[in-house]
Amino acid sequence: MAKPKSRELDPATKAYNEGLQYITEHPMFAPLALHAHFIRREGNQCPEHGWAVTTSDGFIHVHPKRRGLPEEWVYILAHALLHLGFGHFRVMERQDLWNAACDAFIAKFLYDMKLGRPPAGMDGRVELAAKSEEELYDTFVERGLPPSFHNLGSAGHGFQDMLLNSRDTGYYWSNRQVNWQDCLGKGLSMAVTSAVNVTAGYEAYLGAQKEVLTPALKARNWFISSYPLMGAMAADFTIIEDPILCNRLSITVAAVDAEAKEIYMNPAAGLDEQECRFVLAHEFLHVGLRHHARADGRVPYLWNVACDYVINQWLMEMGLGAFPRIGGLYDPELKGLSAESIYDRIVNDLRLYRKVATFRGMGLGDILPPSKPDWWERNDGLALDDFYRNCLSQGLDYHYDQHRGLLPAGLVEEIRALSQPPILWDIELAKWFDHYFSPVEKFRSYSRISRRQSSTPDIPRPRWVPDAGDEDGRTFGVVLDTSGSMDTKLLGKALGAIASYSLSRDVPLVRVVFCDATVYDQGYLAPEVIADRISVKGRGGTILQPGIDLLERAEDFPKNGPLLIITDGFCDRVTIRREHAFLIPKGQSLPFVPKGKVFRMD
Structure with a gap:
């Protein structure tokens, strides 16, 4: 054909x-x-x-x-x-x-x-x-x-x-x-300036870019010299003011590229210096608060819109620059809400928010996507992450030391939170075990001799023993994605952590189900068996729903028993009707937003 x-x-x-x-x-x-x-x-x-x-x-x-x-x-x-x-x-x-x-x-x-x-x-x-x-x-x-x-x-x-x-x-x-x-006045000024530079030989053609101290560069210099909160980021970012390039990228006012450390400002927007301060601060906060890395499976444009509402509210409270006359996203009714809360509102009312415009334009986010989707997992991406967080953290300290004025509580809270190291996935998993498996109650019993009895045979000493019956129903289910795309090292880390935490929380048995193109029910296994050697079956496609349904319908599995799903993220949408959590590789996201917890393993 x-x-x-x-x-x-x-x-x-x-x-x-x-x-x-x-x-x-x-x-x-x-x-x-x-x-x-x-x-x-x-x-x-x-x-x-x-x-x-x-x-x-x-x-x-x-x-x-x-x-x-x-x-x-x-x-x-x-x-x-x-x-x-x-x-x-x-x-x-x-x-x-x-x-x-x-x-x-x-x-x-x-x-x-x-x-x-x-x-x-x-x-x-x-x-x-x-x-x-x-x-x-x-x-x-x-x-x-x-x-x-x-x-x-x-x-x-x-x-x-x-x-x-x-x-x-x-x-x-x-x-x-x-x-x-x-x-029109702005355009006439740009045309006259460009014509003079062409005649003088400073530009190759009418409208070519030139090195002048534009309002955007003046605003950037003001941040470096007079506003320590964002001065370090302003010094490290490159301001690109090319109307032709901005037109090709569909940038109406401004956009930021976190990977390249570049901010695009469209001179055709006609912003003055005060408006440029507002827009630059807006883009600096996008990068400094890691909005590009915090989407976590959300729709990028809607997440961008939610972050815009939060940032613009803070900047209005701070009186930093002037809100652009061309417009932007600002709603006083959303004051005090986090970006996550605003995003939840947006997805529940898409008809209201689908026509709003960011500083880049309608339907486009001003956080430009990276050239390589996995750049944040590389060494340079991690180094930039540390750089951006340190810039805002140190800038906040300088801001208070120099008595530069009050800042919105929400902004200070986010900067302080980012300055703390993230909680490791295995610690979060341990907290999950603590939530579902509290320590088993023990009591003293003279029916069993204590180990110290031999040193003092004349003094009877009771032994601490668990209460009979407390171990009933003390179990959980593990649905293991054994598809061909699943990394064997990831499986080892996940199973090892599950076995050690089960032993420390006195969980006697764990219900294990392998699941790829079909279901392999391994039944109840002791934690020490999982930690030793276990024969993994499957290595086919990825269909998790049958394995989840098997555990939810099993008569020998407790109705309130939680589920732990280990997958690489390349799976279809699943329906789970009980408490659950996901273990997925760091940097991956699920094709749906689960109601349970998500632990991203290193």
């Missing part, structure tokens, strides 16, 4: 994408394009014979099938964005004449700028005697609209390309309060 050909973009879509990419990378239009939203789909608000229309809330509806050259799309998209940047959305008595006056000024602006090429039927070369849109509008009201001004808009003849009250688009952006004039 012939291999199907890869699906390529149609010529219309390809030309549109090229024009859109040029506009989003142009230093003058990048801030406007970053905040606008382009809709190119069937049923949008663009007229049948038009090119594009712009709404007052920043949505640009593009004709989904219109064919044009890339330079024609550059002209159309720039025209639509300039309506926003010039502040043309006003309520006038003759809205059609006002739209025509605004189209004329944009056409004159783009013609003088020599940007793109107007499509056939849209003559971009116009002569204007008026000095402003208002003056031209008054002329049109007084004398009428001349024929040469009929086809300057992007909506086609007889239609307006500015919509004040558009119908619901089905999109929602959280905390969107965009000042379009400020975005």
Whole structure:
């Protein structure tokens, strides 16, 4: 059978994408394009014979099938964005004449700028005697609209390309309060600076990256010199401000790469120094509090959103910088909750939280995934873990020593908790045994002679013996994953720990079940037998549910007996109706979130 050909973009879509990419990378239009939203789909608000229309809330509806050259799309998209940047959305008595006056000024602006090429039927070369849109509008009201001004808009003849009250688009952006004039001013500043540097030979092309002291770098320097809590992390991270790279990575405002120790800041977002302080502190806390390593099987994006709510609440309480005007995740009702608690809320109400946007954008987390999923298990990953924890721990001490002010209690608690070494898995397993198997009650009995009786034969000495019947039901079940992917060293560690803890807690027998593609019931085994040599059966696939069902339905197994499941994590979802715990390798996660405890073995 012939291999199907890869699906390529149609010529219309390809030309549109090229024009859109040029506009989003142009230093003058990048801030406007970053905040606008382009809709190119069937049923949008663009007229049948038009090119594009712009709404007052920043949505640009593009004709989904219109064919044009890339330079024609550059002209159309720039025209639509300039309506926003010039502040043309006003309520006038003759809205059609006002739209025509605004189209004329944009056409004159783009013609003088020599940007793109107007499509056939849209003559971009116009002569204007008026000095402003208002003056031209008054002329049109007084004398009428001349024929040469009929086809300057992007909506086609007889239609307006500015919509004040558009119908619901089905999109929602959280905390969107965009000042379009400020975005255009930022773009003009970037374009002029870039043009001067190109002329002077400091840049190879318009919009190329250069070494200047930007607001983000000023904010980073402020952390190093004046804020010890995050100064060490600020000194070690590299700030990357490349609008083209940020556009390729779909970064709206900022994102952090913990593995590479890089923070991406999109200059097109137009943040000032105070806003950059807030955003940088936000990213520093993501890394310093190990949010990238604490997901533990949770959905990465939803976990990122939960952490954002916590961090932004702390930064607002601390008064550190200014909350970005472009928006962010902040809800006063979630104050005092941990990231884990907020995550539980989110998964129970996905309809409310699925459209929120992080600093990277809607549907994307600002914690960039590592290039290699297992990087945290390597030596360099562990060294970075220590570095990040030490940075915040020492920074907290310096913060208090220099009397820098109060910090939120939740932030201090998390930093203190991270500065403590983690509890080893075998210690946690010992606590699990203590919970289910309390020490057996003993009493003194003269029926058995004490060992000290021989030294003083004339003095009768009783012996401590366990109470009869206390050992009844003192057992638990072990479901052992014996699939081919299971590491033999892992099996040895797990079985050895189980045997030693069973002996120390006076557990006489353990019910053992091997389980891979089928079930092998070994019955009750003494702990010393498990610790010695045991014949492992299986080494096939991984299906744990039959083994769990066998123990839950066994008549000779206590109804309240807990289960201990040892697996490598590569298993299907299981249903367990009694107390249980999982032993899995460190760094692995289960394909489901169990209600019982999870011990990750080294």
